[in-house]
Amino acid sequence: MLLIRNVKGAVFAAAVVLGASGAARADFSLTTLLSGANERPSPAATPATGSATVTFVSLTNTLSYSITFSDLTGAPGAGHIHVGGVNDVGPVIFPLSNLPAATSGTFAGTLTAANLIPRPAAGINTFSDAVAAIAAGNAYVNLHTAQFRGGEIRGQLPAAPGGVIPEPGTFALLAGAGLLPLTGAVARRRRRR
Numbered sequence: 001m002l003l004i005r006n007v008k009g010a011v012f013a014a015a016v017v018l019g020a021s022g023a024a025r026a027d028f029s030l031t032t033l034l035s036g037a038n039e040r041p042s043p044a045a046t047p048a049t050g051s052a053t054v055t056f057v058s059l060t061n062t063l064s065y066s067i068t069f070s071d072l073t074g075a076p077g078a079g080h081i082h083v084g085g086v087n088d089v090g091p092v093i094f095p096l097s098n099l100p101a102a103t104s105g106t107f108a109g110t111l112t113a114a115n116l117i118p119r120p121a122a123g124i125n126t127f128s129d130a131v132a133a134i135a136a137g138n139a140y141v142n143l144h145t146a147q148f149r150g151g152e153i154r155g156q157l158p159a160a161p162g163g164v165i166p167e168p169g170t171f172a173l174l175a176g177a178g179l180l181p182l183t184g185a186v187a188r189r190r191r192r193r
Contacts, residue, residue: 028135029055032155034069034143040089044148048072048103052141052155054081056131063111063131065096065141070104073147079107080142083122083133086156091119093130093139135160 031053036044050069057064067079076099084090094115098107113127124130133139137159142151 026135026160027056027058028160029053030134030157030160032141032157034067034141034153034155036148036153038086038140038154038156039142039148039151040087040154044150044152046071046073046148046152048143048153050143050153050155052157054134054141054157056135056160061112061127063094063134064108065111066106066108067096067141067143068106069143069153072103072143072145072152074145075099075101075103076143076145076152077149078144080144081111081134081139081157082142083119083124083130083139085138086140089150090140091117091122093117093119093122093124093133096141099143 031051034048034050034052036046036048048069048071050067052065052067055064056062065081069076079096079099080092081094081096082090083093094111094117096107096109098109100107116124116127116130118125122133124133130139134157137157140154140156142154144150145152
């Protein structure tokens, strides 16, 4: 019984430490295919295709993107990340830069809180709100051209696997408090039952 009480105390102490340090969003990398068929409210009749990868890094609190496209009807005049579901026409939350002046190509960049266009009506007030919407699969990438001003190719970003995880600093706090080994003891104790 003494071991169980100590383990319960360690779990309580760990919970206090975890609560005190907060939790961070998990890093994620999401990829989607871009096509005219995905455009809303009406699909765009275009041979263009592409792919987009959006990556969140919690350590730097940045989103990076890499987009490849081919066979657009003209050079992309704009590219954005919008908030919204697969059938929504949502507002822009991040403009994309470094678009090439070509009908096929690749471009990449990094986004921070300074790039965010807040959309209070859509629940996007902060960079964290935007990252949460993207991680939940409630955002899409859209490339616009002169012929298709509303968007020529679009792809819905899938939901990120996982969810909220303790930030790396939490583990350092647990180790510094001598509680990290006890989290393994709790796991071993549960397996024996």
